[in-house]
Amino acid sequence: MTGLRERKRARTHAAISEAAIALFLERGFDHVSVAQVAEAAEVSKRTLFAYFPAKEDLVVHRFADHQTEAARVVRARPPGVGPLAALRDHFLDGLRNRDPITGLNDVPEIIALTRMVRETPALRTRAVHFQEDAERALAEALQETAGVPALTARLAAGQVVGTHWLLSMDNSQALAGGQSADERYAEAVADAEHAFTLLSEGLAGHLVSQLTTRATEPQRSR
């Protein structure tokens, strides 16, 4: 099943990424060249790019594993549970388990890493890019399992993924500010519950005034 080749490949992959992250954390993403990473990992620049399509991926490839997480959660939810409830509970589980993806993990290296992602535009951009895939996958899952039109599914997926991201960033920022995960936990839960409630119940009840309709349709002025 797992031949020597595969194992070796996996080890090289990890070795390069680790060397890269160590250097990045030490000197900053922008102040380390891929050539230096390659040298530190004892690989040629060409080989590095055979493992990672871009410099940013040396860091952000870990996010790729979570691309389909939301979609899987929705598909795997027990019968009778709404997709939103499943997603909310999954996120709350993540908080409880200090899953790094929720931003609520205070292992120093994780803190430093998420901070770097937050503060380095190129990395944030790349991370956001992965979310588009997550959105697509989630939209599909919603459409197939929740019997909902495509447009609704895509809108909902965008909102869920966006919410997830915002919550994670907030947590990670709080931890970067010195709070421990345990200290932050209660607020993280409260924020998450608030966010998912908002998703579920809509903005109308929370933005004070309601949706009102216009008295007259204005003319088209072209």
Place this chain on the structure above:
Amino acid sequence: MTGLRERKRARTHAAISEAAIALFLERGFDHVSVAQVAEAAEVSKRTLFAYFPAKEDLVVHRFADHQTEAARVVRARPPGVGPLAALRDHFLDGLRNRDPITGLNDVPEIIALTRMVRETPALRTRAVHFQEDAERALAEALQETAGVPALTARLAAGQVVGTHWLLSMDNSQALAGGQSADERYAEAVADAEHAFTLLSEGLAGHLVSQLTTRATEPQRSR
């Protein structure tokens, strides 16, 4: 007030951008180098970068004008009108007026341009980046004028901006597929109204099942 210098600067700015867009539309964004753009615009490469911080901005700088549009709409809404209603009506106005930002403008060059932005990853990425600013501005506006907590404002801003983007892309795609703006209009309006209703009323009523709570709190497994 507007000295000769400023006017000349504005003209150069426009000239470079136009030369760039013409070339990009002709040969594709990735197959034109900035050096070629500079040559076509009869400027040095260095000067080009004095006007545009990055290659992508040669195209997407037009989006920058709309960065604060949502925020302005919210701030400028007449008393008694909810922020969401103001945003929805503004978007519907945009559709009616075939505002390019809504994606519902079938002037050939605009279609080609939005298609290029949609299909070129670098451009999409850059455009998305501008939305972050839009989100921040809108969040501020919501917080200040709708008396809502910061977290709520930021979540709402993200959802609104994301919705706006999705609707625009859908319209632009439909038009790229050959539909005229007039043909697409009715569906564009229906989609927009559906999307804003979703925002207002929440997902609960639309994803079939409601938010349910768990019977027992699972143990934390760390």
Place this chain on the structure above:
DNA sequence: GTGCAAATGTATACCAGGTGCAGTAAGGGT
């Protein structure tokens, strides 16, 4: 008008990310 400081533009060289190519070493199935 004249002259000058500031702004603007240019040429050139340079750096870093990323790719194409041609060749070499090494697994692994037969």
Place this chain on the structure above:
DNA sequence: ACCCTTACTGCACCTGGTATACATTTGCAC
């Protein structure tokens, strides 16, 4: 032992973007 696929390397090359040092224009005070 065989060969073939795969992995890796070095090197040249392209492109986006920046630094430096120099030339030109322009607004403006006089």
